[in-house]
Amino acid sequence: MLFKILPKSELAGLFAALSENDIIGPVHKGDNRAGTPLFDFARVTDFDTLRLDFTSTVHSAKRFVLPYRETLSTFRITKDSWEKQVDFNIERPFVLFGLHACDINALNKLDKVLMGSVYPTPYYAAKRRNMFIIGIDCIPLSSCFCRSMGTDTALTGFDLFLTDLGERYFVEIRSAKAFQFLKGLSLSDPADSDHDLYLDKNTAMNAAFVAHVETSDLTKILDLEFESPVWKDWGARCLSCGTCANVCPTCYCYGVEETVALDLSSARKEKQLHSCNLVDFAEVAGGHNFRPESASRLKYRYYHKHRGFVEAFEESLCVGCGRCGRSCLAEINVPDVIASIRHEEMVSDR
Amino acid sequence: MNHKLEFVDVLAESHEYRPATDLKSFEYSHAAEITNVYPMTEHEHLYQLRIVDPEARSRFTFRPGQFVMLEVPGIGEAPFSISSSPSRHGDLDLCIRHVGTLTNFLARVGRGTRVGISGPFGTSFPVEKMYGQNILLIAGGLGIVPLRSPIMTVLENRSRYRKVDIIYGARSPAELLYTYEYEMWRKFDINLNIIVDHPDETWTGPSGLITTILDQRIATASEGFSGRTFAIVCGPPVMFKFVCQRLIDAGIPMQRIFVSLERRMHCGRGKCCRCNIGSTYTCLEGPVFDYWTVMNLKEAI
Numbered sequence A: 001m002l003f004k005i006l007p008k009s010e011l012a013g014l015f016a017a018l019s020e021n022d023i024i025g026p027v028h029k030g031d032n033r034a035g036t037p038l039f040d041f042a043r044v045t046d047f048d049t050l051r052l053d054f055t056s057t058v059h060s061a062k063r064f065v066l067p068y069r070e071t072l073s074t075f076r077i078t079k080d081s082w083e084k085q086v087d088f089n090i091e092r093p094f095v096l097f098g099l100h101a102c103d104i105n106a107l108n109k110l111d112k113v114l115m116g117s118v119y120p121t122p123y124y125a126a127k128r129r130n131m132f133i134i135g136i137d138c139i140p141l142s143s144c145f146c147r148s149m150g151t152d153t154a155l156t157g158f159d160l161f162l163t164d165l166g167e168r169y170f171v172e173i174r175s176a177k178a179f180q181f182l183k184g185l186s187l188s189d190p191a192d193s194d195h196d197l198y199l200d201k202n203t204a205m206n207a208a209f210v211a212h213v214e215t216s217d218l219t220k221i222l223d224l225e226f227e228s229p230v231w232k233d234w235g236a237r238c239l240s241c242g243t244c245a246n247v248c249p250t251c252y253c254y255g256v257e258e259t260v261a262l263d264l265s266s267a268r269k270e271k272q273l274h275s276c277n278l279v280d281f282a283e284v285a286g287g288h289n290f291r292p293e294s295a296s297r298l299k300y301r302y303y304h305k306h307r308g309f310v311e312a313f314e315e316s317l318c319v320g321c322g323r324c325g326r327s328c329l330a331e332i333n334v335p336d337v338i339a340s341i342r343h344e345e346m347v348s349d350r
Numbered sequence B: 001m002n003h004k005l006e007f008v009d010v011l012a013e014s015h016e017y018r019p020a021t022d023l024k025s026f027e028y029s030h031a032a033e034i035t036n037v038y039p040m041t042e043h044e045h046l047y048q049l050r051i052v053d054p055e056a057r058s059r060f061t062f063r064p065g066q067f068v069m070l071e072v073p074g075i076g077e078a079p080f081s082i083s084s085s086p087s088r089h090g091d092l093d094l095c096i097r098h099v100g101t102l103t104n105f106l107a108r109v110g111r112g113t114r115v116g117i118s119g120p121f122g123t124s125f126p127v128e129k130m131y132g133q134n135i136l137l138i139a140g141g142l143g144i145v146p147l148r149s150p151i152m153t154v155l156e157n158r159s160r161y162r163k164v165d166i167i168y169g170a171r172s173p174a175e176l177l178y179t180y181e182y183e184m185w186r187k188f189d190i191n192l193n194i195i196v197d198h199p200d201e202t203w204t205g206p207s208g209l210i211t212t213i214l215d216q217r218i219a220t221a222s223e224g225f226s227g228r229t230f231a232i233v234c235g236p237p238v239m240f241k242f243v244c245q246r247l248i249d250a251g252i253p254m255q256r257i258f259v260s261l262e263r264r265m266h267c268g269r270g271k272c273c274r275c276n277i278g279s280t281y282t283c284l285e286g287p288v289f290d291y292w293t294v295m296n297l298k299e300a301i
């Protein structure tokens, strides 16, 4: 990894140069009722609309690698046979300009299950191998708890990472491609004073955390408390709406549906992202439902993220971005749920 | 200075054909032809399928207990246990109950229909480990389907096994599957006991719950079950608990009791999460589990 200093005025130049590709970045979408700005990732063509000072986006950048609905294959049907065509649904590489560490880590986690284990998913891999990622530092919201999940810094999974030092960016250059792209811009080596500013920035970030999740022994505690009545209380509040999975950068479960053209000449197989909170998630043919109550489904979501994934990959499937909690109309959030399971005081009670 | 990112073709980077690691194989299915449809009951048909390409057919190998994903374009894709012997490779028997979109569609098709087959997926019954041992196969209802492949394997290698018992329970005589084979199974020195919940006028066998027969069998086991017996159990969720508990009480160690579990599956490849029990993927670590593992899975049975 190389560390350099880039004057802020140079960033527009980098953006312009990268504009030969599609650029996706954080933009301001509007304000909520309380006047808080809402951000989302979108295609950006004008550098001035790119909001690198964004807090968190409502949706994660997941949809650019895992679209909500995606065609897996199409079929050409003839009288007594058929032919399958497969397309991975990506034509050209793209740039993600401005991902926070949590979202970079979310992609790294998805890599483990979608590319790193048996039956790697080509639809995901094709997009993942065709993205150029520029990270940007952040100041956490009160609902963010990435620090607890160990995802407040990104060590891998980006090409460039920018830390705002006021007039300059502290730049981590991770890929040769990124190094190549920076050539011609006025880069300099960081001075001792830049190191100090960088560390100050880190201190400020750490001081801003309000929400915490205690993860020690969590896998065992989740096992121990599998029958805990606490789950029933959360289940009674949950609307089984699936919003949490939808906004989550690491939720990847899905369902497959097939449709056939009216003239029977073609058919389509599509996958649609699902949510384990939705009632039919574990229902099998004949009507038996393995998780009929919302409590068992909500519990399963936590169990998968904070136990199952840890067992498989030695890390949790939650990056502490806080999106699920901020979006949930029933005010269900990870720090509170985990605290209640651990018989600890909940943040919302304090 | 060129800032154009170069397109990476993931397939070009991919390796030769290796089903579990190759990106090409994810959405690949073998073209297969339905060569015969045999209605076994009102709701279940036996389908004989044949992978069309002769080379792919002979290369298709599986182990008893594994399943395939069968797809019909535009209708659906679902998991089905292979119910033929592994020695027949890509000439597969599937027994399918008509319960939903895809399966009801299959109820109406005939010989010559083209379907897609991918797999085999999942874990299997360790039939080689069972050499020289007694085997107790216990099935309830459609649970006989995943057991037919190990049954065929046992028949083909009968001398390698000691006593073999099949205990099979169904709701009524009309719902019994593979009736045309019972004679043959018995000829291969298999002790076949069948029991139905609701007998009709033609039924001369016993009626009641499957556990009745199992209790009798356990009581008459001359040398006990402890050291030299394996059990294979498959049936509706309620059956497992009662049957497996009796087997444990009879002295069969949990790691010698194997069950095959059913869950919803939309991929068969550890990606859609629909099949998870607790956080275990039934499609990868199952459908065949030993009972010790099942006891350690949350919400398994």
Ligand SMILES: Cc1cc2nc3c(=O)[nH]c(=O)nc-3n(C[C@H](O)[C@H](O)[C@H](O)COP(=O)(O)OP(=O)(O)OC[C@H]3O[C@@H](n4cnc5c(N)ncnc54)[C@H](O)[C@@H]3O)c2cc1C
Binding pocket: A283, A284, A285, A286, B067, B076, B077, B078, B079, B080, B081, B082, B094, B095, B096, B097, B098, B099, B100, B101, B102, B103, B104, B142, B145, B146, B261, B262, B263, B264, B265, B266, B287
């Ligand atoms: C490992 C395994 C082996 C199986 N073996 C057999 C067998 O040998 N014979 C047999 O008749 N049935 C078997 N089943 C059940 C069979 O997969 C379902 O009956 C089938 O999915 C119903 O599909 P459908 O489109 O007709 O039903 P619908 O209810 O219309 O289902 C719609 C979709 O939901 C999913 N789905 C619904 N129910 C199930 C289910 N029970 N299991 C998995 N996915 C489901 C499928 O993706 C299906 O396409 C097995 C299931 C599993 C998990």
Ligand code: SF4
Binding pocket: A237, A238, A239, A240, A241, A242, A243, A244, A245, A277, A298, A324, A327, A328, A329, A330, A331, A332
């Ligand atoms: S936890 Fe909240 S967002 Fe998630 S399904 Fe329940 S109500 Fe919806």
Ligand code: SF4
Binding pocket: A244, A247, A248, A249, A250, A251, A305, A317, A318, A319, A320, A321, A322, A323, A324, A325, A334
């Ligand atoms: S579970 Fe919630 S906090 Fe954790 S990564 Fe998903 S959306 Fe973010």
Ligand code: FES
Binding pocket: B264, B265, B266, B267, B268, B269, B270, B271, B272, B273, B274, B275, B276, B281, B282, B283, B284
């Ligand atoms: S069937 Fe999709 S993960 Fe098991």
